[in-house]
Amino acid sequence: MSVDKFTYLESSCVPLPNENVDTDQIIPARFLKATSRDGFGENLFRDWRFDSSGDPIKDFVLNQPEYSGQVLVAGKNFGSGSSREHAAWAIADYGFKVVISSFFADIFRNNALNNGVLPIQVSAEFLEKLFEAIEKDHSQKLSIDLEKQELSYKDEVFQFEINPYKKTCLLNGFDDIDYLIDKKTKIHDFEESRLKV
Amino acid sequence: MKAKTLFDKVWDAHVVEHVEGGPNILYIDKHLIHEVTSPQAFSGLNARGLKVFRPERTIATPDHNVPTVNQDLPIVDMESRTQVETLKANCEKNQIEMYGLNHPNNGIVHVVGPELGHTQPGMTLVCGDSHTSTHGAFGAVAFGIGTSEVEMVFATQCIMQSKPKKMRITIDGELAKGVSAKDLTLYVIAQLGTGGATGYFVEYAGSAVRSLSMEGRMTVCNMSIEMGARGGMIAPDETTFEYVKGRMHAPKGEAWEQALEKWKTLKTDEGAVFDKEYTFRAEDIEPMITYGTNPGMGMGITASVPALADIQASELPSFKKSLAYMDYEFGRKILGKKVDYVFIGSCTNGRIEDLRAFAALVKGRQKADSITAWIVPGSKKVEKQAIEEGLVEILEEAGFELRQPGCSACLAMNEDKVPAGKYCVSTSNRNFEGRQGPGSRTLLASPLTAAAAAITGVITDPREFL
Numbered sequence: 098m099s100v101d102k103f104t105y106l107e108s109s110c111v112p113l114p115n116e117n118v119d120t121d122q123i124i125p126a127r128f129l130k131a132t133s134r135d136g137f138g139e140n141l142f143r144d145w146r147f148d149s150s151g152d153p154i155k156d157f158v159l160n161q162p163e164y165s166g167q168v169l170v171a172g173k174n175f176g177s178g179s180s181r182e183h184a185a186w187a188i189a190d191y192g193f194k195v196v197i198s199s200f201f202a203d204i205f206r207n208n209a210l211n212n213g214v215l216p217i218q219v220s221a222e223f224l225e226k227l228f229e230a231i232e233k234d235h236s237q238k239l240s241i242d243l244e245k246q247e248l249s250y251k252d253e254v255f256q257f258e259i260n261p262y263k264k265t266c267l268l269n270g271f272d273d274i275d276y277l278i279d280k281k282t283k284i285h286d287f288e289e290s291r292l293k294v
Numbered sequence: 295m296k297a298k299t300l301f302d303k304v305w306d307a308h309v310v311e312h313v314e315g316g317p318n319i320l321y322i323d324k325h326l327i328h329e330v331t332s333p334q335a336f337s338g339l340n341a342r343g344l345k346v347f348r349p350e351r352t353i354a355t356p357d358h359n360v361p362t363v364n365q366d367l368p369i370v371d372m373e374s375r376t377q378v379e380t381l382k383a384n385c386e387k388n389q390i391e392m393y394g395l396n397h398p399n400n401g402i403v404h405v406v407g408p409e410l411g412h413t414q415p416g417m418t419l420v421c422g423d424s425h426t427s428t429h430g431a432f433g434a435v436a437f438g439i440g441t442s443e444v445e446m447v448f449a450t451q452c453i454m455q456s457k458p459k460k461m462r463i464t465i466d467g468e469l470a471k472g473v474s475a476k477d478l479t480l481y482v483i484a485q486l487g488t489g490g491a492t493g494y495f496v497e498y499a500g501s502a503v504r505s506l507s508m509e510g511r512m513t514v515c516n517m518s519i520e521m522g523a524r525g526g527m528i529a530p531d532e533t534t535f536e537y538v539k540g541r542m543h544a545p546k547g548e549a550w551e552q553a554l555e556k557w558k559t560l561k562t563d564e565g566a567v568f569d570k571e572y573t574f575r576a577e578d579i580e581p582m583i584t585y586g587t588n589p590g591m592g593m594g595i596t597a598s599v600p601a602l603a604d605i606q607a608s609e610l611p612s613f614k615k616s617l618a619y620m621d622y623e624f625g626r627k628i629l630g631k632k633v634d635y636v637f638i639g640s641c642t643n644g645r646i647e648d649l650r651a652f653a654a655l656v657k658g659r660q661k662a663d664s665i666t667a668w669i670v671p672g673s674k675k676v677e678k679q680a681i682e683e684g685l686v687e688i689l690e691e692a693g694f695e696l697r698q699p700g701c702s703a704c705l706a707m708n709e710d711k712v713p714a715g716k717y718c719v720s721t722s723n724r725n726f727e728g729r730q731g732p733g734s735r736t737l738l739a740s741p742l743t744a745a746a747a748a749i750t751g752v753i754t755d756p757r758e759f760l
């Protein structure tokens with residue numbers, strides 16, 4: 098599966114200030130029974146979004162019409178817990194292209210990148226200001242320039258970090274598997290050399 | 295030569311190539327798979343027209359989705375059945391060894407790997423499951439991966455990974471009576487918090503760690519991910535070798551001697567540098583319990599939930615939400631509070647030692663009428679051993695029954711779900727909102743603490759029974 102290219106995005110955003118949002122909240126285990134990658138967006142944040150009879154919970158941000166967009170802005174330590182890539186699939190399938198937080202769990206970060214979703218880690222101060230800005234103006238637009246590694250809104254600019262290899266992958270829509278398959282000879286050699294010791 | 299940590303030694307020996315400005319290509323010795331995170335990887339592989347590159351390095355066991363009763367009958371839940379059957383078909387097509395339901399080797403992937411001798415010191419080992427860190431107890435570099443990475447291992451026996459930073463957590467001293475490996479790990483997580491080790495690979499050291507059994511070490515390494523660590527590991531020693539020796543897939547004869555010689559070099563060199571170090575005293579640890587909705591929200595069982603004033607402003611909203619979910623109060627003890635369910639099992643505490651501890655406490659006592667208990671062995675082998683050792687009779691006399699192996703109420707993908715609003719003292723590893731069923735409330739604890747609650751029907755200090 099190759100991933101979509103990512104170069105530049107301008108979008109309003111959806112704020113979720115909760116800290117430590119774990120992957121069991123992003124997609125509860127009982128929705129992991131599919132054998133394909135599609136359709137997980139329907140159950141994104143399922144138990145925060147719908148009550149036990151399946152009705153939307155009005156207070157939850159995804160049910161508030163004033164918020165929309167392809168950027169999810171989340172509190173500290175996003176994506177902790179289970180390694181389920183279903184969490185990244187659910188976020189991508191729902192339509193998010195970028196997740197912003199002041200801290201990401203490792204496996205989630207990898208899973209997101211492997212699915213063309215860009216996790217942007219910002220400082221705690223920047224995140225706080227961003228939440229305030231969105232609070233003031235619900236349709237606050239953000240722009241994300243991957244080439245320049247810049248996240249900006251109004252006069253605020255944040256220079257974010259990304260592994261150069263991953264950046265190239267996203268800009269070009271490459272995936273790791275293609276890269277690894279190209280290295281098969283090298284992998285063979287490695288196996289051989291280990292047998293000799 | 296530069297002094298190396300245990301982690302460096304194992305990791306560096308598996309780097310096929312360092313990608314400029316990027317991650318390493320890391321060779322994987324052993325790949326464990328189960329029914330939930332593998333189907334999409336197999337379809338991806340199929341779509342590329344590829345087959346599994348090194349099938350002999352992969353083993354499969356269905357565990358997450360399986361019922362824990364009537365395993366000889368077809369699975370009732372159609373979606374679960376499809377996942378389990380898909381795993382079987384994929385393994386057959388790709389010549390992967392699978393331990394299906396009712397197979398004498400079936401069980402939770404992280405219980406099965408070590409008990410069959412698949413897990414060995416010095417290996418790299420991955421699985422599409424975050425608790426793969428369990429296998430680090432043997433001095434292996436073991437960590438959880440996502441499904442795209444499962445596909446990479448299928449296709450090339452490698453993944454792309456940046457090398458994490460290194461942390462050492464030293465616990466010296468002696469654990470008090472009634473305090474187990476589970477309490478030790480819950481204590482460490484409570485000190486560091488759920489993100490405290492994110493970006494790091496942890497080595498556990500110190501006399502308290504050294505004196506743990508292999509089961510105990512697995513419990514500790516298992517929970518590493520709950521403080522965000524990529525994985526956790528413990529240098530192999532006599533305890534390790536003793537455990538591995540003679541297991542089905544362990545090296546035999548001359549190969550054993552050679553392996554042993556190599557494994558003995560797997561320790562952190564004198565003077566090797568860690569990016570971060572923590573030291574704790576075993577004597578400071580009492581039986582632990584969690585009161586909130588992440589594993590970092592733990593405390594000694596006799597302690598009180600933090601008072602409002604003790605919580606940092608930035609954490610207050612999440613904290614309030616968490617306590618509201620649990621219906622507990624700031625600054626109050628939870629000892630004596632009502633419990634409805636007790637779950638013994640999971641890859642954290644579903645091994646024979648855990649069942650023994652539980653049985654020892656309930657022996658000659660009776661389950662509280664108000665308690666529903668699920669006692670789920672981690673594998674068929676654990677189940678068999680529990681029967682052979684007479685643990686099942688002890689359990690039955692006390693009003694408990696042993697179920698069949700699987701992940702069960704650890705993540706509630708099967709029928710074993712805790713109803714909304716009910717409290718469950720659980721020996722598993724996660725107390726997230728709804729983890730054991732929508733609206734369920736989980737209190738993480740050791741098998742002994744779970745046993746005490748099962749007898750009294752309320753949160754109880756297990757030391758009262760010892």
Ligand code: SF4
Pocket residue numbers: 357358402403404423425640641642700701704705722723
């Ligand atoms: S027992 Fe729980 S934590 Fe362990 S593998 Fe199963 S679901 Fe994951």
